[in-house]
Every structure is written in structure tokens, then in C-alpha cells.
Amino acid sequence: MTTYNIAILAGDGIGPEVMKEAVKIMALVDKRNENINFELNTALFGATAYFATGKSFPEETKTVCDNADTILKGTIGLSHEDSKKIPLDEQPERGALLPLRRRYNTYANFRPIYLPKSLSHFSPLKGSIIGDGIDIMLIRELVGGLYFGHKETGVDKNGKRFVKEVLEYDEDQIRQIIKVAFEVSMKRKKIMHNIHKSNVLESSMLWNEIVEEEKQNYPEVEVINILVDAAATYLCLKPTMFDVMVMENMFGDILSDQGGGILGSLGLMPSACKGSEKSYYEPSHGSAPDIAGQGIANPYSMIGSVALMLEMSFGMEKEAKNIWIAMQRVFENGFSTLDLSKQGEANLVSTAEFGDLVCAELVKLPL
Ligand code: NAD
DSSP states (O other): OEEEEEEEEEESTTHHHHHHHHHHHHHHHHHHOTTEEEEEEEOOOTHHHHHHHSOSSOHHHHHHHHHSSEEEEEEOOOOHHHHTTSOGGGSIIIIIIHHHHHHTTOOEEEEEEEEEGGGGGGSSSOHHHHTTEEEEEEEEEOSSGGGTSOEEEEEOTTSOEEEEEOOOOOHHHHHHHHHHHHHHHHHTTSEEEEEEOTTTOHHHHHHHHHHHHHHTTOTTSEEEEEEHHHHHHHHHHOGGGOSEEEEOHHHHHHHHHHHHHHHTOGGGOEEEEEOSSOOEEEESSOOOTTTTTTTOOOOHHHHHHHHHHHHHHHOOHHHHHHHHHHHHHHHHTTOBOGGGOOTTOSOBOOHHHHHHHHHHHHTTSOO
């Protein structure tokens, strides 16, 4: 019997609601497989942690995460207005999320943008644009660039307020994420879209140089260079042209949310954040304060993050695949949460009901 120690950080807003469903699925996977045991250790994280302890990433939580094999994170963050109740340094992103990423150097963020043809009605795009379905692996550098660079604010000698934020990458940082993207491309269609902004940013020029250098090691992969602004348009007009996309931190933050948009909801965006030693898994979306506490959030991205964890951290590929199949079947049977339902449609389910339906499909699938 192998025991996996998993840190559970439910977080803020809809985090605890969707995490409850993820835990439900994990309990079922655990029950059905006598060779494994999931040991779940919950800890406070984000605004919830700040209000309880004065720190958004408290020492106890760091210990739980340090001791865990891997980390499953819900969502963090407050509404724009409520954020002002917390000092800047302890606000959930600055005080918890970025330090979590830095602590475990989770440099590779995998954000699948996936919608099979059978579910194309969820998308705001026309069926003719979606074709046989959308299947993109967006790979985002997660611990460098503008989000992690030096920051300064103040008043200049003319009495004007100023702000300065530094976008920094060294070649090793770029190379490690580019290598990941080439490796993933080799396992998929061997086409990699390199997203950059080298017509303006020197960071993109270095980025592209490294892509060129690494390409020598992967001659079978076709590299297509595309400016980030054009990529945003193509994601809407021709999403099926993409297979693997690789990009720096901020570009990935923005384009992956657009990915949620073309699928029909951010609730369809799970993610994996891989470090060399430890990884964590989280929905790509935020804490959705506008719908928190109503039991209507879509738990697909949270449950999908469990599937990514099983596959990428524990090598449980079959169990992971079963979770994807079970969720797809729930949708194909006509059920959906509010974010994906069209007006007047039947079979609208709550967060908890969606989790139950996934469990019911899961038990039908052989191990
Ligand atoms: P958001 O992603 O929380 O929500 C954007 C929209 O998508 C909202 O209308 C929301 O209701 C909807 N949505 C998101 N997830 C959903 C789900 N599972 N089911 C149904 N609908 C869903 O973005 P926001 O409102 O701009 O940010 C809210 C907070 O989340 C902010 O504090 C932000 O900083 C934080 N945030 C955290 C993360 C993270 O934890 N990695 C990521 C993004 C934003």
C-alpha cells in the first residue's frame, strides 16, 4: 500500500465549495484502489488564513505543504473592494499565491484548454470554428517575469507618483520551460506555437533565441512563432490551429483566461503547477466572489486538477483518465452547472450534485 500525503488548501470564495467535491472524488478513488491511501492534511491559505491568523500563508500551512508529497489548492482572493481590508503584503496573491510558487519553484504551469465536439454547445464560438473540438495544452512560465521582478513606487522629483516593475528572466529560467514545452510537443502533435512579443520586448528576443537553440534538440517539432496579440485573436477565430502553446508568465495568465472564455466558462480550466521537486494543482480561475456561497460553482476545474495530480504526481494514469471520462459523461447526459447552462435548459445541477454525478459515473468505469 502506498500512502500519498496531500496538502489541501481550500482557500477563499468558491474554493471550499469546489474542494469539497474534489475530496469526494479522491475518497472514491482511494476506496476503489486497495493499493493506495490518500492522507489529506488541510491548512488555511489566502484571505481566510489572514483573517484567522494575521498571515495569508501561515507557518503551519508552510509546514503542512513542506511535509506533503503534493499540494491541492482551491482558489484564493477577494473582491476588489474586500481586498482593501488586508494590508498589501498579505493580500492573497502577494502574500500567499506567489510565495507558494516561489517556495516550490513551480516553474511549469500546464493549462489544458479542452472541449470535445460533443460539448461544443458550451462554447460561445460557432460550431464551424470548433470543428472536431478544441484541444490545446497551454504552457505558462510561472515563477519569473513581471510578476516576480523588483517593484518600486514613490514620488519623483517633480512630485509625480511613479511605479516601476521589472521584467526579468535569465536564460536558464527560459530554457527549462522551453524544454518542457518541446517534450510535451513530442508526445502530442509535434507542433509548438511559441508566443512572444519580440517586436517590442527584449525579454521576448532572448526567449526566442533560446527557442531557436533548443529546437536543434527537437528537430521533429515544428515551431511556429506568433505575437501574443495575434495569438489572442487566433484563439477566438481559429483555436483548432493550436496544439502546444508556450509563453512567459503574464502572457500565460491572460491567454489562459481567454482559453476559459472560448470553452464557455473558467469553470472548465484545471491546471498543474510543476516544480522540480514539488508540484501543486489548482483551478486556473479565481475565487469567484460573485457566486461564492451559493453552491452553484462549477467544480470541473477543481476535479480536473485532481485528475492532473493523479497522473502527473502519482502516475495513476488510468484513474485520471476515468475522472475525465466521468465528467464528460455527466455533461453529455445533459447536466451542467449554471455557468454553462443556456436559458431555459433543464438538468441544471448544483456544485455538490455535479460531484455526486461524477462519482456515479466513476463507479461504472473499470479500474
Ligand atoms: P474569477 O476567475 O474568480 O472569476 C471570473 C468570472 O468567472 C466570474 O464571473 C466567476 O463567477 C466566473 N467563474 C470562475 N470560476 C468559476 C467556476 N468554477 N464556476 C462558475 N463560474 C466561475 O476572477 P476575478 O473575479 O477577476 O477574481 C476574483 C479573485 O480571485 C481575485 O481576488 C483574484 O485576484 C483571484 N484570483 C485567484 C487566482 C488563483 O487562485 N490562482 C486566479 C485568478 C484570480
